Amino acid sequence: MKFDTPATTNPIDQLKIVGKPVDRIDGPLKTTGTASYAYERHDVAANPAYGHILGSAIAKGRIASIDTREAIAAPGVLAVVTAQNAGALMKGDFNTAKLLAGPEVQHYHQAVALVVAETFEQARAAAGLIKVDYTRADGAYDLEKAKSSATKPKDMDGDAPDSKVGDFASAFAAAPVQIDATYHTPDVSHAMMEPHASIAAWKGDELSLWTSNQMIDWGRGDVAKTLGIPKDKVHLSSPYIGGGFGGKLFVRSDAILAALGARAAKRPVKVALQRALVANNTTHRPATIQRVRIGASRDGKITAIAHENWSGDLPGGGPDSSVQQTRMLYAAPNRMTATRLAVLDLPESNAMRAPGEATGHMALEVAMDEMAEKLGMDPVQFRILNDSQVVPDDNGKTDRPFSQRQLVECLRQGADTFGWTGRNAKPAQRREGDWLIGMGVASAYRGAPTQKSGARVRLDGSGMVTVETDMTDIGTGSYTIIAQTAAEMMGVPLDKVVVKLGDTAYPVSAGSGGQWGAASSTAGVYAACTKLREAVATKLGFSTADVTFADGKVSSAGRSVALGEAAGPGGLVAEDTMEFGDLSEKYQHSTFGAHFVEVAVDMHTCEVRLRRMLAVCAAGRILNPKSARSQVIGAMTMGAGAALMEELAVDNRFGFFVNHDLAGYEVPVHADIPHQDVVFLDETDPTVSPMKAKGVGELGICGVAAAVANAIYNATGVRVREYPITLDKLISQMPALV
Amino acid sequence: MASELEITRRGVLAGGAATAAMATTNPARAQMTNQTTPPPTVPVTLDVNGTSHTLNLDTRTSLLDALREHIKLTGTKKGCDQGQCGACTVLVDGKRINSCLTLAVMQQGKRIQTVEGLGTPDSLHPMQAAFVKHDGYQCGYCTPGQICSAVAVIAEIRAGIPSHVTPDLTAKPQLADAEIRERMSGNICRCGAYSNIVEAITEVAGAKA
Incomplete structure (x- = not known):
């Protein structure tokens, strides 16, 4: 049809x-x-052997030698797979780095070997007996340092990396009210609860993989390409997936090494990434440096807006498309966006929930808050005043309509529901005991492809x-x-x-x-x-x-x-x-929302507590309000993590993410998240599909972190432009205790 | 300081055998060197959900792996295998533990209850039914651990065990949202179903009150 x-x-x-x-x-x-999740399919593969992956101890260089003799001789070991005996392996279309290193190593914890043994305990123990001699090469790991070498990428998620309408430079220079601010967002990890896992079994030349993958047909194609076998000889099954968030869009080393291990051991083999490998072995959302400039008339009309983004990836990788929403959200006759990509030798950057918009809102929507304050305007009113019913920056065109656009209604209804009028525009004025209380708002935009x-x-x-x-x-x-x-x-x-x-x-x-x-x-x-x-x-x-x-x-x-x-x-x-x-060319298909957050910040310790969170979403027909609401509260939770705690700490000397487990990489827990409210506006969009529906799972994260940041500013008067907003970044600037 | 560390580490990386230690995070490495004889196995009898299972286990087998790989009760999940996520939470003699942090051989003679022992799809435990009703899960991977923890949390509060957020250590702790959130914080849900999970637990706790 x-x-x-x-x-x-x-x-x-x-x-x-x-x-x-x-x-x-x-x-x-x-x-x-x-x-039953991937690793648990006792029903499909009888008597599987266990595979354990060894990750590279260096970020960049070569494996000078690898000695697997002791591992092979260890009790229960059936096979050890390395690049030396794996046969020719291609790189999948969706992978930037290879899934098995050797002799070249492209990133830290890139798989260098798989040990297959009768039991999990034996495979794990034997993996510790492999001796790898590495030759380290110098790499680039620091985005700030690599920024000046960044270049214009071929494209940005299918769009042009740069855009231009009118004359930004002149209009910005002439604007009576200006803001020019730079924001930093860190590398973050999907950290889904189920680590990547696969069971592989061969029947002749046909491979079956019970795996954990979001995109079955992409996966089938990339498994076939990597192993050099016809696509129709590959079968994938992923009936249940323990979280993905983009981290399981692509085939990863668990699947390929399980297949290679099963071929070598002539047995079905099951492999799960150990938690400590997930952050560096797989993909992550890259860090960004974002510069936003806004110029406005004194009555609050934006006359010039610019958003530039820098991110890094391995050679051949792509940029974070953080400027996307800035082409869509607010009217302004003069504008530009630019995307630059640096080469970094950190693990592979790739998509994570709302790639681009998730980070982009963290800059743009704080800049809007800063601008509203400079103008002496309410941040909700400032956004409403600059609404646009046509795509403001559309490859030179400025007349393409949105099929539906209820951003203003989201903001208005959210402000009413949340009690926005109770917010004091002047920061650090509301105090309850030891707590400073603040409210923040942000718009939310995400495409509806x-x-x-x-x-x-x-x-x-x-x-x-x-x-x-x-x-x-x-x-x-x-x-x-x-x-x-x-x-x-x-x-x-x-x-x-x-x-x-x-x-x-x-x-x-x-x-x-x-x-x-x-x-x-x-x-x-x-x-x-x-x-x-x-x-x-x-x-x-x-x-x-x-x-x-x-x-x-x-x-x-x-x-x-x-x-x-x-x-x-x-x-x-x-x-x-x-x-x-x-129809998606005639009309811009998008989802809109508004996030409202109330925080309390401890006057003495700067501990931030989320007290209330509200999202108002306009996202077409909501097919199931219960599960859609869950999508949004989950995204709000991940947004809270981005605002307050999530950061893969980069070791700039050796090129890896240091906090690569769930103790060091902090994500929100029960105690961090208050009751969350979600309102869906009544909307049906007949131009999208016969279902008249759109998605909400990514809209929900867009703008959340900015709303939290803006609420912290409203509570304390401290503006932090480097995420996550941890207490050490607040404490030196806190208002004097009275 | 930084340069000292760098020198030390370069030195480590240059060494052959030491490099293997760098290349793995395996704590069992030291005792495994040159091991050519099979590791000892011992017979273990585990009482899981009222059924006795006699297994011959490698002594290194965690309770979690005994459940998932040997008894094939895969409802208990492995999220981290290092006590950080709570997905492997089970009840042992009525108290919740991370089953990845205990060896199976240590649990002989104990009464082990997993999510499968609470209820079945056709006959849900009230907590399981409340999770369905309140949509207290999304991908479902942390869910068995959340549910086992939730059942234990209500029991802990009823038993008067205080938590970090209990305002008065001498008074009986209340079934308040803050108490539930604090006590559930060892169970990570990356999908972010927390708000719904608290509602599910509150409903079950209230119904029992």
């Missing part, structure tokens, strides 16, 4: 099941420990509907919204739908990334269900014009047949793929 004209009324609009806050259908499995997505739907003789698609559920709620979509389309209750996900045996879907999963994958299910409805009607000789599917029956012209009976004992199957036309 091709979606190239805006949707009119369709069966989804009945909203009998879609749009309802139903419990997740996978809930009983996940809460009882009976949902769609991707081609397929599904197969089966109807059996008992009236059960089974959906198969390689879409993944990484905690996002895909199982449930896909079931809701199929139930609505086929006119059956939710418990008559079975959803099977994350397997190369199923039609290729959009996968989980870029906030496109919900809208795209359900549209694919819509297309397949439309075909199945036609097949049912045709089989019964019903006119497709007036046929209805409701209450488990299909009806037309006074005739009504139970669905199971209509399908017959042989059942019916339909498969289709939703393809998207050029």
